[in-house]
Amino acid sequence: MPGLAVGSRVPPRRRRQAPSAATIPRPTSPRCCRCRPATTWTLPPHRCRLSRPRYCAWPTTGTGRGSCTPTSTRSSPCISSSLFPHPPPICQGELKLPVCIEDETNTELPPATLLYRLARQYIYGVLFSLSETQRRAERLAMRRRIPVQVPLVIIKEWSAYKGKSPQTPELVTGLTFREWTCPNIKKLWLGKAVEDKNRRMRAFLACMKSDTPGMLNPANVPTHLLLLCCVLRYMVQWPGSRILHKHELDAFLAQAVSSKLYQPDQLQELKIEKLDARGIQLAALFMSGVDTALFANDTCGQPIPWEHCCPWIYFDGKLLHSKFVQATREKAALIDLCDGQVGAGLSAKQTWPPTLPVPISLQPSPRLGPVCV
Structure with a gap:
């Protein structure tokens, strides 16, 4: 080698050492569903x-459960x-609920967190296969002749509303359906038989307290209005004070079947002289119910396709407020709320019966006939 005397020893070549994990910065990639990013670049997502x-x-x-082993290959970026x-409740056991537009001085309308808590309890029971766990516990208790002991499913819900501090969570337990036994989550998600599809739809309807045959009749409830009717039916069944009056329910149904809903130019030109505080709160409660219904639909294996879950196909806040003002101040009938269109009025009229539970305290309109399921 040049630069070395004859007979001298060649110094050994040093091996290049890999940098330690402490010197490698943490990745800036999105976190996974467990909200725990990889500690270094040496660990893949x-x-x-x-x-x-x-x-x-x-x-x-x-x-x-509770442990994740990283694989040796990278994949697409996380979308959670x-x-x-x-993070989903199945990984952390916690759920953060968004804040809804609410009037603390209004005692007639309940907070959205309390209104849809029962639906979330049913969702937790479906998500953690509580019915199958209860059935196994009953079999074990019968075999061993001991009292039935069913483990509880407890979820921490972080929310803020009147009288509730956002600093402390509320412990909410999962519930099972009384009418029927829901299959486990694996059967709901991966079942390909026709019976599995029917069970997915029934589980979704049971979560929204709408498990009646009239809800699945396309002649009464169109497929793209099923989620709307489930949320309205859930709001009507609130055991406390009455949430929806008859003219307010007419406004929801009239704007859902209105032709203006698919004409953005007319919606943009629509002007409302004076806003109504109750109409704004009802619209906010309804959209919170839509979020809960989407949560239930995903948990039950998506029995309602995504193209029928999009809120813009059955709801527009500006159009609803115009119908609400027309029904409240002008005392307009259902056919007048539908702009005199007979087809839209008939569609709203046919959607009325399955939307309302029995018994119902709302007074039926002469144009609608008897209100029954």
């Missing part, structure tokens, strides 16, 4: 194997942070 592929797209070789601001 991962996800919990119990979460659905919709919530996260990382590959995994997880071995159990862009779709869901909070």
Whole structure:
């Protein structure tokens, strides 16, 4: 070698050492569904194997609940942070509820958190297969002749409303359906038989307290209005004070079948002289119910396709407020709320009966006939 004397020894070549994990910065990639990013670049992204592929797209070789084993290959970026601001309850056991537009001085309308809590309790029971757990506990108690002991499913709900501090969570337990036994979550998500599809739809309707045959009749409830009717029916069944009056329910149904809903130019030119505080609160409560219904639909295996879940196909806040003002101040009938269109009036009239439970305290209109399911 040049530069070395004859007979001298060649110094050994030093091996290039890999940088330690402490010197490598943490990645800035989105977090996975467990909200725990990889500590260094030496660990590839991962996800919990119990979460659905919709919530996260990382590959995994997880071995159990609460543990995730990173794989040796990278995958597509995580999408949970862009779709869901909070991790799914199945991984963390917690749920953050958004704040709704509410008037603390109004005692007639309940907070959205309390209004849809029963639906979320049913959703938790479906999500954690509580019915199957209860059935197994009953069989074990009968075999061993011991009292039935069913483990509770407790979810921490972080919310803020009148009289509730956002600093402390509320412990909410999961519930099972009384009318029928819901299959486990694996059967709901992966079942391909016709009976499995019917069970998905029934589980969704049971979560929204709408498990009646009239809801599945396309002649009464069009498919794209099923989610709307489920939310309205749930609001009507509130055991406290009356939430929706007859003219307010007419306004919801009239704007859902209005032709202006698909004409953005007319909606843009629509002007409202004076806003009504109750109409704004009812619209906010309804959209909170839509979020809960979408949560139930995803949990039950998506029995309602996505194209029928989009809120803009059955709801517009500006159009609803115009119908609400027309029905409240002008005392307009249902056919007048539909702008005199006979077809839209008949559609709203046919949607009335399955939307209302029995018994119902609302007075039926002469144009609608008897209100029954």
